[in-house]
Amino acid sequence: KAGVTQTPRYLIKTRGQQVTLSCSPISGHRSVSWYQQTPGQGLQFLFEYFSETQRNKGNFPGRFSGRQFSNSRSEMNVSTLELGDSALYLCASSLEGSSSYNEQFFGPGTRLTVL
């Protein structure tokens, strides 16, 4: 069974640009969550999508948005990039997301550098 995949793995952008990251969950998983990790910080929750709907949202500005497609693949978009957006972005998939202590399976992450 293929694991969670994320593309691209590395990305360099400049301030003010926008970026789209992609996440393909494990086959059969319907929940995709996105996390940001910056130096010195733990994984910070961005949002979760389930069946094409944003179900939960963390405390990030509106420049961070996402969507999920009917095949459960998810994209995350960051507009008007700032230097502080430089981070490792991880996505995680699970069967249902909420309930039943669902284990989350993580992808390898996308390393975004904003210059």
Added chain:
Amino acid sequence: ILNVEQSPQSLHVQEGDSTNFTCSFPSSNFYALHWYRWETAKSPEALFVMTLNGDEKKKGRISATLNTKEGYSYLYIKGSQPEDSATYLCAFDNYGQNFVFGPGTRLSALP
């Protein structure tokens, strides 16, 4: 705001040493706690899901305990090996809405 803490932030042990570290979380409205192991350049890998007070889980040389009344979980590694070197994360499961991660404990097991 939920706060999950881990200590120590990092530690170095010699091969063969046993070690343990702590995850502290809110003791009210407990749902579940997850432990992950994150090796450099790899994806975080799930170790345990802890759900009941007094839970003890074991996987090889790694085990974990849970005390929901006082809001802590311990992760133990017996006889550390260099391949145990990783960052160990705990995540408070906020009723399935989201995971609140601690900052992690970085373990270096030296040969």
